[in-house]
Amino acid sequence: MQGLIQVAGVIDQAEADLIVEEGADWLGFALRLPAKNEDLSEAEAKAIVSRIQPECKGVIITYLTEADETAAFCAELGVGAIQMHGDITPAELRRLRRIAPDLYVLKSLVVKTDNITELAGIVEDSAEWVDMFITDTYNPATGAKGATGLVHDWDVSAELVRISPRPLMLAGGLGPDNVAEAIEKVRPAAVDAHTGLENATGRKDRLKVRTFVAEARRAFNRIGAGVPR
Numbered sequence: 001m002q003g004l005i006q007v008a009g010v011i012d013q014a015e016a017d018l019i020v021e022e023g024a025d026w027l028g029f030a031l032r033l034p035a036k037n038e039d040l041s042e043a044e045a046k047a048i049v050s051r052i053q054p055e056c057k058g059v060i061i062t063y064l065t066e067a068d069e070t071a072a073f074c075a076e077l078g079v080g081a082i083q084m085h086g087d088i089t090p091a092e093l094r095r096l097r098r099i100a101p102d103l104y105v106l107k108s109l110v111v112k113t114d115n116i117t118e119l120a121g122i123v124e125d126s127a128e129w130v131d132m133f134i135t136d137t138y139n140p141a142t143g144a145k146g147a148t149g150l151v152h153d154w155d156v157s158a159e160l161v162r163i164s165p166r167p168l169m170l171a172g173g174l175g176p177d178n179v180a181e182a183i184e185k186v187r188p189a190a191v192d193a194h195t196g197l198e199n200a201t202g203r204k205d206r207l208k209v210r211t212f213v214a215e216a217r218r219a220f221n222r223i224g225a226g227v228p229r
């Protein structure tokens with residue numbers, strides 16, 4: 001799976017329609033977060049997912065760490081992919097693969113200033129049960145591990161691309177102005193953006209989404225990643 005573009009943090013149907021129209025491949029719905037500050041209800045997400053699929057894939061972004069609850073939640077919402085942003089163990093990932101073998105599993109690797117060794121260990125221990133890794137940015141000021149709007153050290157992500165037996169999605173502070181440079185430096189299989197595509201009211205800005213998708217596609221073509229399907 002190469003050259004894939006995800007837009008995360010879908011708020012409602014109108015925003016999902018905008019993202020689909022502008023050509024993203026996957027749409028991320030942040031649900032069951034520790035702070036319980038979801039942008040939409042689970043029922044709303046389920047309804048949107050049923051309308052965007054199969055043209056686009058709906059992905060749940062969550063901090064769940066337990067395989068049974070995760071599998072049941074994905075089945076309830078009708079999604080075929082889950083982005084595990086919490087500290088799920090390799091044992092639970094293995095159980096998830098056994099319970100839901102067709103579920104596409106992304107596992108986050110949250111980049112801090114000095115944790116490449118720890119992240120390499122997570123890759124080694126969990127790659128067998130994961131379909132794709134996603135590198136994202138830690139914000140030490142707030143403790144947030146996602147939707148920070150901050151870039152991290154892309155050399156760390158580039159190194160993880162080199163050592164990971166699974167494809168890697170790059171996230172964290174990406175937007176129309178830096179996604180091409182990020183793709184060329186890191187050479188990921190996929191990119192993701194959330195806050196960098198919003199306007200001042202916190203909704204996705206059509207021009208930002210359009211430019212992000214176009215810039216990412218051009219850069220993926222330049223590195224020979226092509227179009228996924």
Ligand SMILES: O=C(O)c1ccccc1NCC(=O)[C@H](O)[C@H](O)COP(=O)(O)O
Binds near residue numbers: 030033
């Ligand atoms: O998207 C969220 O609301 C979210 C909340 C808590 C943890 C992770 C979350 N999203 C993960 C993503 O895939 C984001 O798109 C990613 O963190 C990039 O966000 P940004 O830096 O704002 O582009």
